[in-house]
Amino acid sequence: MGVLGIGGLFFRAADPQALTAWYRDHLGVGAGCGPAGDSPDDWAWRVAAGPVVFQPFAADTDYFAADHQWMLNLRVEGLDALLQRLRAAGIAIITRDDWDTPETGRFARIHDPEGNPIELWEPPAGA
Template identity: 75%
Template sequence: MGVLGIGGIFFRAQDPDALSKWYKDHLHVGAGCSGDGGDDPSDWFWRVQAGPVVFAPFKATTDYFPADKQHMLNLRVDGIDDMIASLTAAGIAVETRAEWDAPETGRFARIHDPEGNPIELWQPPA
């Protein structure tokens, strides 16, 4: 008996429908999306690929993400350069820093959704 993985991520939104559409359009996350490249809009859940998941409470004083936010969503990605280019082309500000990237941990980029929620994009090392 034990936990098998994360079953869902739930958070409040001013406009849940618009925010769900933004996540689906720009990050391919949410209902009807599939980590294996398929896309069945009849699904009410998101099918993800197996891989590492970090579950880590941070000190209340951390500066790793904005002080006015209680969480930061970290999404494991493949092809981070293409994703950054796509987000930038869509007018979404993307922040990268050389010091965030390391061969042992991978590459990182940060964005915010339309409601200001911080999102870290993480491409684990090959």
């Protein structure tokens, strides 16, 4: 087919510089970020290999807020430690026991400063 993966995510922001800094500082996402030992890149975020879910949802889904067309899902390792750091930074976190399953992993939700929804996903071991 020729497609190798997602090459980027581009979206509008009221304050792109502030939002870029928020993602970098709180989630390690964005230009110059990447796995430990990887060479930083001034433009790209170097990600670890792993699963990517690409899934349109029905227009009337209640999986995320109806006033948003999309939700960013970030695959994470060490969800508990990340949530602890986010809470310490004053970032509101939503968790629900029914989101977590041994088959799919664990989930938490946050929002960036502009209200964009972010789902944090820790896949099950070995996924």
